[in-house]
Amino acid sequence: MSRPPLPIGTWGKISTRVEKTDVKGKPVTYLAKARIRDHDGYVRPVTAVGGTKTAAERNLLQKLQDRARTNQSGQLTAMHKINHLLDLWEKRFEGMVADGTRSPTSLDTYRRSLKNHIRPALGELRIGEANTPRIDTILTKIKTRAGAPTAKTCRAILSGAMSLAVRYGAISVNPVREVDAIEAKPKNPPRALTAEEVTLLRKSLAADERAVQSDLPDLVTFMLGTGVRIGEALAVLWHQVELEAGTVEITHTIARIPGEGLLRKTTKSRAGERVLSLPRWAVSMLRARHAAGIRLDDPIFGDTLDGFRDPSNSRRAIRTALSPVGSTARRDLGLTLRALRRKTGMTRKQVAEVLTWPQTRIELIETGRIKVDHQLVRTLVATYNITPEDSPTLQAEIDAATQPAESDKLAWIRSHALRKTTATALDEAGHTARQIADQLGQSKVSITQDVYLGRRAANPAAAEALERAFEDPDLL
Incomplete structure (x- = not known):
């Protein structure tokens, strides 16, 4: 019976011998040698040298491991560490970001989860050791320690990485697929500002000196009049505004990318690229800003140097202006x-x-x-x-x-509440969910309905319909 071949990407016994001696015959160089079965099926010799027998073997082992990782077919084995798998997954995601099919902000979010949660918990395990019970236990711990949203992000990363391991032949089944769903308390229902709250908001911002210095009154007016995200509002340039036609073109958003700074990038999806009509009061606000002097390539809401503003700083300014610090x-x-x-x-x-x-x-x-x-x-x-x-x-x-304090009535408001307020106002005016989704730049109408439209308190028409249907006294 013939001897079975080496598994793909593995090597046989390492042997060493003296390669070179000094004039006194003392060994100064050792040669270590082994045969590895490459990922094309051929068995090839690999050698390495070192000043000692141990050093030569160590150098050879490193070469063999590197060769097993950097193979032509890109395959993995169940013996590779999960850290190596995560490196491959992260590199593939970086490629999708470079191609424009994924957002750099998503990559930043995933990198934080990898660094803070996934690698410390799983990185040194072998791919074959990452079974469903072990992953389920780790995700449960992450949920307890960091919350359900973080655990869901980690689950998505692990699912993508393990799918990659399946495609590369390291495992046959994705173990994350059977992990228990991560449940969380239901989110608060969508809440939009009432007309009275909008009036109070505008008055509060106009009377707050720091809010005026942060250019919040006009920014909030623009967001209420368009329903755009705060990053989209900060990315609009003056040449994208048609004051006579009363329209604004939305094509980009502002994001802060670690190591790169502020970046004006295209919107999240094609649905985000849109031309919006502006209400008259928003046009009046833009006319007043335009009259103060502008350059067409400047952002409408720039910083003190007419550069782009950081969305995080703008959100913080809104929170500060509307929080109980107003007392x-x-x-x-x-x-x-x-x-x-x-x-x-x-x-x-x-x-x-x-x-x-x-x-x-x-x-x-x-x-x-x-x-x-x-x-x-x-x-x-x-x-x-x-x-x-x-x-x-x-x-x-x-x-x-x-x-x-009067400001307590506004303390719950965040920048996204302005977007929900616009959506709810359009809903109450009779616009369809599809029309509202187009206004908000969303491709899925279900997201618009579930997340952005505030529930109405009552439907008088329903009561009238039921009265007509059941007006027969015999039914009472």
């Missing part, structure tokens, strides 16, 4: 509490550990960005060995900070 009393109390903490020599982290609170909660209190009550403040200052009754000044600040 001066809360801001003053926060400064007092910060001074008391520093007087004790404690850090936020130390206080959070004593109270078993998230550290961010201490920060939000000290910056006046969270609604407080007497019990919360009493619990916090007890850590500093202080009671509010011992300090009339502190007690007065607490009383003032616990009063409702």
Whole structure:
């Protein structure tokens, strides 16, 4: 019976011999040799040298491993580490980004999940060891530690990577396919601003000096009048606006890519490229900005140097303008509490550990960005060995900070709520879901209906129809 051949990508026994000696006959160079079965099926010798027998064998082993990885057919084996598989998957995704079929922001998101969650948990395992129970356990831990959205992202990455392993012949079945679905609490239903909230929002931003400096009033007006994403609004150039026709062309979005900075890239999909008609009040706002002097290649909403603005910074500016920091009393109390903490020599982290609170909660209190009550403040200052009754000044600040503020009505608003407000307004005006999806630049109408359209409180027409249907007294 003939001896079975070496498996593809593996090698036989490593042998070594003295290759070179010095004048005294002492070995100075060793040669290590082995035969590897390449991925075309041929068995070939591979050699390496080193100053010692161990060094020669180590150098040869590295060459053999590199040869097994960088093969002509691109195949993997079940013995390859998952880190190597993830490297291949990431490189393929980079290629899709370069081709324009995937977004660079998606690549950035996936890289963070790979670095922070997947590689530490699975990277050193062999591909063949990544079975369904093990992956399911790891994803459950990620969900507990980082939340369901992060776990879903990790599941998508692992599914794509294991599909690649199946195509390359390392495994026969994708183990992620049978992993239990990642369930999460239902998201809050879509919430749009009412007409009264829109009026309050505009007044609040116009009266906020920092919001005006951040150019938020006009930016919010533009987003309400178009329904565009904040990155799309920041990417619009003046030559894309037709004031006479009252239209704006949406073709790009702004994203920050690590290592590259701000990038003006094409929209997420072809549906994102669109020409939108503007309401008269949005045109009036643009005319006023245009009259102040512009260059056609400048963004409408640029930074102080007429360059592109960072969407993250703009979102943060909106959150700051609309958060409870609008209450001066809360801001003053926060400064007092910060001074008391520093007087004790404690850090936020130390206080959070004593109270078993998230550290961010201490920060939000000290910056006046969270609604407080007497019990919360009493619990916090007890850590500093202080009671509010011992300090009339502190007690007065607490009383003032616990009063409702007008800005509380707007604290829930984020930049995406403006987009939902536009969608809901169009829905109430009788536009179809397809028309609204086209306005928002979405290819799937289901996303528009499920995520962007606020539910109406009642349908009077339904009641009228039921009254007509069941008006027979015998049915009562």
